[in-house]
Amino acid sequence: xxxxxxxxxxxxxxxYTMDYAEKEIEKIKSKSKIVNWISPLDxxxxxxxxxxxxxxxxxxxxLAETIRNLGQGNSRQLLExxxxxxxxxxFASNLGWNVVGCDIxxxxxxxxxxxxxxxxxxxxKFIEGGIEPQNTSDSNVFxxxxxxxxxxxxxxxxxxxxxxxxxxxxxxSLSDIGDLKTKKIHQLLLDKIEKFDALKHNGLIILIxxxxxxxxxxxxxxxxxxxxxxxxxHKYFENGEKIxxxxxxxxxxxxxxxxxxxxxxTNSFLLEGSFPVGTLVTTQNQTEGRGxxxxxxxxxxxxxxxxxxxxxxxxxxxxxxxxxxxxxIEAIAIIKSIPLPTFDLVxxxxxxxxxxxxxxxxxxxxxxxxFCGILCEARTxxxxxxxxxxxxxxxxxxxxxxxxxxxxIATSLSALGEINVAEWTQxxxxxxxSQLEKHELVKLNNEPEVITSWWQSMVNFNRNHxxxxxGVEHRVxxxxxxxSLELINSGYEAKSIINLRDxxxxxxxxxxxxxx
Numbered sequence: 372x373x374x375x376x377x378x379x380x381x382x383x384x385x386x387y388t389m390d391y392a393e394k395e396i397e398k399i400k401s402k403s404k405i406v407n408w409i410s411p412l413d414x415x416x417x418x419x420x421x422x423x424x425x426x427x428x429x430x431x432x433x434l435a436e437t438i439r440n441l442g443q444g445n446s447r448q449l450l451e452x453x454x455x456x457x458x459x460x461x462f463a464s465n466l467g468w469n470v471v472g473c474d475i476x477x478x479x480x481x482x483x484x485x486x487x488x489x490x491x492x493x494x495x496k497f498i499e500g501g502i503e504p505q506n507t508s509d510s511n512v513f514x515x516x517x518x519x520x521x522x523x524x525x526x527x528x529x530x531x532x533x534x535x536x537x538x539x540x541x542x543x544s545l546s547d548i549g550d551l552k553t554k555k556i557h558q559l560l561l562d563k564i565e566k567f568d569a570l571k572h573n574g575l576i577i578l579i580x581x582x583x584x585x586x587x588x589x590x591x592x593x594x595x596x597x598x599x600x601x602x603x604x605h606k607y608f609e610n611g612e613k614i615x616x617x618x619x620x621x622x623x624x625x626x627x628x629x630x631x632x633x634x635x636x637t638n639s640f641l642l643e644g645s646f647p648v649g650t651l652v653t654t655q656n657q658t659e660g661r662g663x664x665x666x667x668x669x670x671x672x673x674x675x676x677x678x679x680x681x682x683x684x685x686x687x688x689x690x691x692x693x694x695x696x697x698x699x700i701e702a703i704a705i706i707k708s709i710p711l712p713t714f715d716l717v718x719x720x721x722x723x724x725x726x727x728x729x730x731x732x733x734x735x736x737x738x739x740x741x742f743c744g745i746l747c748e749a750r751t752x753x754x755x756x757x758x759x760x761x762x763x764x765x766x767x768x769x770x771x772x773x774x775x776x777x778x779x780i781a782t783s784l785s786a787l788g789e790i791n792v793a794e795w796t797q798x799x800x801x802x803x804x805s806q807l808e809k810h811e812l813v814k815l816n817n818e819p820e821v822i823t824s825w826w827q828s829m830v831n832f833n834r835n836h837x838x839x840x841x842g843v844e845h846r847v848x849x850x851x852x853x854x855s856l857e858l859i860n861s862g863y864e865a866k867s868i869i870n871l872r873d874x875x876x877x878x879x880x881x882x883x884x885x886x887x
Contacts, residue, residue, distance in 0.1 A: 410462050411436040418456070418486050424479045425455040429606055430614050434524050434579050435462045437604045437616040441812055444468030447519035448571070450512065452501060452560070457483025459522070464495045468520070473512040475501040502556070502563050513569035520812070521570060524579040525557065525589075557589055561596055561619075573624040575812045577603075582613040587710040587718065593619050595705050597797045599804035601813055618813045622804030623649025626680070635659040637678035638761040642750045646680050649808065651800055653677040655792070657763070673767035673783060675792060677799065681807050683758035688747045689732065689854025689869060690818055693825040694806035695745045695760045696729045700828060701806075702799040703727065706790055713824045725787065728831030730879070731847075731856050732870060736832060739881070740782035760807070762799070766790050819852060826850045840866070840877045 403419045408427040410416075420426055438449075438459070444467035451460045454472030460483065464470045472495060474480050483497040500512045554562070557578060564570050576598075580586040590600040604616035626649025633656040634640050640652050657676040683691070701711045704722055712722035726738040735743035743764040750757050765783035767790065784790050809815060826849065833847045838858060845858035845866060855869040 406456075408456075408458050410458070411439045412462075412465075416458070416486075416490065418482075418489060420456055420482055421478050424476065424482050425453075427456055427458050429608065430524050430579050431455070431459060433604060433606045433614055433616055434522060434577070435459050437577055437579075438463050438468075438520075438522065439466065440604065441520070448516060449520045449522065450516065450518045450569070452512070452521065452523040453479075453526075454483050454497065455479050455524075457486045457495070457497060459524075460495050460497070461487060461490060461492055464492055470495045471512065471515045471518075472497045473500045475499065502560050511567060513563060513567035516567070516569040517571045517574070518569060519571050519574050520577065521564065521574070522577040522579075523560065555585070555592065558592055558596065561593065561598060570621070573811060574620065575810070576619040578617050578619060580615055580617065582615055582715065586615070587714060588708075590617060590711055590714065591705050591708065593617075594701070594711075594798055594801040594805065595708070597622070597801055599801050599808060599810075601805050601816065603813055618810070620804075620810055620813070622801055623651070623679075623808060626650045628653075630654070632656065633658065636761075637676050638746060638748050638759050641678050641680050641759045642748065642757055648680055648682050649804070650680045651677055651796075653796055673765060673785070674763065675766045675795060676761070676763045677796065678759050678761040679800075679803055679807070681758050681760055682809050683749060683756065684809065684815075686815075686818070687853060688749070690821060691747045691758070691760060691807065692733050692745055693821050693854055694816075695747070695762060695803065696733070696735060697821070697824055697828065698799065698802035698806045699735055699743055699745070699762060699764070700727060700729070701802040702795065703784070703787070705798040705802070706794065707787065712828065716827065719824070719827045723828070723831055726831065729825065729828040730832045730836075731829055731850075732854075737782050737784075737786060739832075739835070740780050742782050742784055760803070764795075766792060766795060822850050822852060822854060825854070835882050836879050837882055838877060839880055840868075842876070 403421045405417060406420050406426050407415060407417045408431070411432065435458070439462075444463065446467060446469055449460075449463050449468040449470045451463070451470065451472045454460050454474045456479070457472055460470045460472035472483055474483070474497075477499050480497050480499045483495075487493070487495055487497065496515070498512060498515070502512075560576075564576070570576065578589065580589050593600050598619050599622045601618050602615055603618045606614050608614070625647045627646060629650065629652040631637075631640070631652060631654040634652070634654045635658050637652045637654060637657060639659075641650065654676050655674065657674070681691070686694075697713055700722065701713060704711050704718075709722065710718040712719040728736050730736050730741075733745040734741050735745075743762065746761045748759055748761070765781060767785040768783040806816070806821075829847075836847075838845045838847070840858075843860050845860050848857040848859050848865070851857055851867060853869065855867045858866045858868065860866070
């Protein structure tokens with residue numbers, strides 16, 4: 372039986388030698404081991420597992436914990452890809468989800484079915500299969516959907532421990548699938564989900580991955596494909612490695628996309644109309660754009676303007692602007708195919724080497740020249756308050772209009788290379804959703820984390836600038852938890868401002884260091 376199973380996989384994968392196959396057969400013949408697993412609800416189970424099936428580990432617990440944090444399943448549909456031993460699928464079933472578990476390792480499917488029988492669970496359906504391109508439509512696991520939730524513990528963790536023998540059969544199910552010259556497994560997953568309409572309206576994907584190597588790029592690559600992402604759980608190993616639970620979804624399921632040839636103001640267009648939350652209106656010709664303190668936004672040819680209707684909730688305007696600013700620099704990182712600057716401190720530090728910096732409260736600069744401005748506005752009509760976030764960005768300067776204009780110290784993103792407008796719209800929309808959308812299954816980022824990232828993004832500017840308030844110089848000390856700026860003057864007197872509109876006479880000025 373083992374030889375028949377292995378022959379099929381060897382023929383299918385064509386990647387291992389017969390010598391390696393014989394070693395695999397020996398592992399299959401070796402005695403299975405008993406493992407114990409304690410669930411996030413403190414229920415302990417003991418079961419037998421072959422050496423060639425991925426055993427429950429820390430990442431398994433993280434996935435189960437993440438599912439628990441979503442609340443009761445209420446008979447919603449869940450697909451677990453790479454179910455391994457089956458413990459997560461069975462745990463989710465006990466929380467009220469209707470579960471389908473799949474694995475391309477037939478021994479994993481057999482183990483999962485055996486554990487279900489042991490636990491007297493007849494509700495979970497375990498099937499052999501995955502996202503491999505060779506699957507026909509008849510055997511495709513996505514035909515079991517559509518699903519409210521799709522989860523996958525990605526094979527990006529370090530190699531198993533010495534006593535956990537994973538031979539070619541299990542490596543086949545843990546290996547990158549498809550043509551790796553063009554696709555990675557999470558990209559192939561998203562392609563398959565869209566192709567087969569496997570995710571329900573407002574459905575969610577959860578991927579477990581490491582913060583090292585390829586794991587750093589997963590959120591970047593998902594957003595480049597137009598998906599929103601948000602870290603919703605994590606766990607640290609003793610060696611400092613971090614495993615992350617990332618939520619992924621299609622942005623603004625109920626929103627509309629409106630592209631206008633010209634408009635006076637994208638913000639005004641949304642505020643004056645009746646649109647669902649998540650609606651995005653864009654234009655490349657805005658005639659009456661505005662910024663903070665009633666300043667006008669100068670629209671150059673090659674400019675891009677977009678506004679989103681959002682749910683303001685309990686967030687302050689300062690925090691909303693912070694999230695919008697972070698979304699912009701995330702979008703730039705996505706275009707450049709580098710880790711998101713908000714992924715960790717190292718990624719932010721590397722990103723800032725490009726000379727980009729956020730200028731409190733609402734501008735984004737490159738080498739001290741403005742290329743992007745953000746304006747958050749709200750309007751109350753009766754009992755309803757509409758909130759919009761507007762972003763104006765100089766995408767290109769093909770005719771040199773920006774460079775030759777002496778009235779504005781401005782630049783464009785073309786300094787980083789040519790940027791496609793359609794791609795910019797897609798990745799910025801995904802990033803705005805990632806920062807601001809209130810998905811029914813995903814909590815918003817903690818505001819302290821947002822403020823920390825916002826503060827880090829200002830390093831380049833704050834290092835070389837001071838704020839003149841009524842002629843008195845103030846240096847930036849820190850950001851407060853409400854997004855206000857903490858300042859100190861030469862007399863060591865502290866001052867906090869929540870918005871530049873609070874200052875009658877204030878101006879940012881560059882600090883010129885004395886040469887020796």
